[in-house]
Amino acid sequence: MADTLSIVDNRTGKKYELPIHDGTVRAMDLRQIKTGPEDFGLMTYDPAFMNTASCRSAITYIDGDKGILLYRGYPIEQLAEHSDYLETAYLLLFGELPTTVQLQAWTREISLHTMVHENIKKLMEGFQYDAHPMGIFLSTVGALSTFYPDARQVHDRAARMHQTVRLIAKVPTIAAYAYRHSIGRPYVYPDNELSFAGNFLNMLFKMTELKYQSNPVLTRALDVLFILHADHEQNCSTSAMRNIGSSHVDPYSALAGAAAALYGPLHGGANEAVLRMLNEIGSVSKVPEFIKRVKSGDGSRLMGFGHRVYKSYDPRAKVIKRTADLVFSITGKNPLLDIALELERIALEDEYFVSRKLYPNVDFYSGLIYQAMGFPVEMFPVLFAIPRTVGWIAQWEEMLLDSEQKIARPRQIYVGPQPRDYVPAEKRS
Numbered sequence: 344m345a346d347t348l349s350i351v352d353n354r355t356g357k358k359y360e361l362p363i364h365d366g367t368v369r370a371m372d373l374r375q376i377k378t379g380p381e382d383f384g385l386m387t388y389d390p391a392f393m394n395t396a397s398c399r400s401a402i403t404y405i406d407g408d409k410g411i412l413l414y415r416g417y418p419i420e421q422l423a424e425h426s427d428y429l430e431t432a433y434l435l436l437f438g439e440l441p442t443t444v445q446l447q448a449w450t451r452e453i454s455l456h457t458m459v460h461e462n463i464k465k466l467m468e469g470f471q472y473d474a475h476p477m478g479i480f481l482s483t484v485g486a487l488s489t490f491y492p493d494a495r496q497v498h499d500r501a502a503r504m505h506q507t508v509r510l511i512a513k514v515p516t517i518a519a520y521a522y523r524h525s526i527g528r529p530y531v532y533p534d535n536e537l538s539f540a541g542n543f544l545n546m547l548f549k550m551t552e553l554k555y556q557s558n559p560v561l562t563r564a565l566d567v568l569f570i571l572h573a574d575h576e577q578n579c580s581t582s583a584m585r586n587i588g589s590s591h592v593d594p595y596s597a598l599a600g601a602a603a604a605l606y607g608p609l610h611g612g613a614n615e616a617v618l619r620m621l622n623e624i625g626s627v628s629k630v631p632e633f634i635k636r637v638k639s640g641d642g643s644r645l646m647g648f649g650h651r652v653y654k655s656y657d658p659r660a661k662v663i664k665r666t667a668d669l670v671f672s673i674t675g676k677n678p679l680l681d682i683a684l685e686l687e688r689i690a691l692e693d694e695y696f697v698s699r700k701l702y703p704n705v706d707f708y709s710g711l712i713y714q715a716m717g718f719p720v721e722m723f724p725v726l727f728a729i730p731r732t733v734g735w736i737a738q739w740e741e742m743l744l745d746s747e748q749k750i751a752r753p754r755q756i757y758v759g760p761q762p763r764d765y766v767p768a769e770k771r772s
């Protein structure tokens with residue numbers, strides 16, 4: 344059997360043979376299908392990119408039906424068990440797990456770039472006392488581009504690597520400053536002797552003690568959450584990163600745009616929305632009533648459920664559920680957990696959710712963990728943006744090195760008025 348697709352255009356009776364590679368046909372191959380010389384050629388129409396591959400990528404693989412997630416071929420469950428965030432970041436960026444020497448050098452390199460310019464602090468002080476930390480975060484990341492003009496050299500490998508290290512190292516510092524700003528506490532400088540997650544907790548929660556020591560179980564839990572959130576192929580924010588980056592703007596500006604995409608309640612804002620939903624439900628006894636409302640079609644959604652790609656249990660949600668038990672053994676159980684468990688129990692048996700293949704996603708339980716660890720809900724999308732930074736950069740780098748990529752520029756189907764003459768104001772009805 345030939346790896347081709349035969350198409351008969353019934354408007355003209357002409358037959359076309361299109362090659363199939365990797366289970367796809369090239370949309371540009373359709374352009375030759377025309378009704379006449381004036382015809383632009385056939386296009387595809389795919390709102391929200393439901394069935395369109397926009398790139399070839401070797402970074403992350405998802406099988407949504409089987410609930411499989413691999414970073415560079417390694418199952419997420421194994422990385423969550425054995426790796427740490429910086430090692431996983433190395434893997435995502437460079438394609439292979441580092442040797443011991445490489446990991447030591449990489450960890451040291453990151454720790455040497457954790458500080459931000461003092462003017463960044465001043466910039467952040469300008470935000471309102473009650474500014475949402477994610478708004479502060481994405482604005483400040485964008486502002487970094489003004490501090491590093493060399494970031495514009497996006498075709499220079501060394502310059503790209505420099506910004507990569509800076510971004511991975513500085514996002515926890517910016518995130519922590521955004522948090523401290525929102526609660527009116529002085530900023531805590533990074534402590535480079537601590538681990539990536541340990542230093543982040545230090546910058547968030549250090550008070551008057553000389554040396555901050557985070558709880559090892561909580562530090563590890565945060566690191567696992569960072570691993571789980573590090574990349575997820577062509578999701579909304581990553582596509583934003585690639586799209587913005589395709590104009591060859593500097594990575595700080597592109598990453599600010601990606602973070603903005605992550606801010607939305609249908610994406611990185613979902614765990615914040617889960618907690619609001621659980622609070623709104625209030626008690627286990629009110630769960631059936633809430634499920635009824637979701638099914639009534641009044642627009643309410645069971646937040647933390649459903650996924651564009653996963654049509655089975657999100658593998659990250661499984662790891663998170665185990666991590667939650669460890670965290671609650673230290674912090675005490677989050678009182679909202681019982682409501683969440685009851686929601687999950689009912690939804691997994693209910694025909695509405697079963698028939699639509701709606702399962703808990705990564706955000707269903709992550710908010711409960713973050714809340715138990717003392718984070719306010721406004722910090723949740725920021726906690727997502729820190730580890731996703733490496734995914735965004737790895738995908739940006741891959742996009743820049745892909746000779747097939749150009750500036751992203753979708754087509755449209757124009758449905759507006761046909762040409763018409765300008766009407767002077769006095770003649771308009």
Ligand code: ACO
Nearest residue numbers: 609610611613637644645646647648649650651699704706
């Ligand atoms: N609660 C109730 N019904 C839902 C939900 C949900 N959480 N998610 C989807 N549905 C229903 C839709 O109403 C639709 O039903 P219909 O066929 O009767 O119209 C059907 O399931 C398909 O839903 P779509 O919106 O077409 O699915 P899509 O792939 O576009 O949406 C999304 C995916 C945005 C994640 C959606 O499931 C959702 O809104 N979930 C809640 C928000 C959330 O948890 N987001 C986090 C995603 S993970 C992440 O970004 C890290």
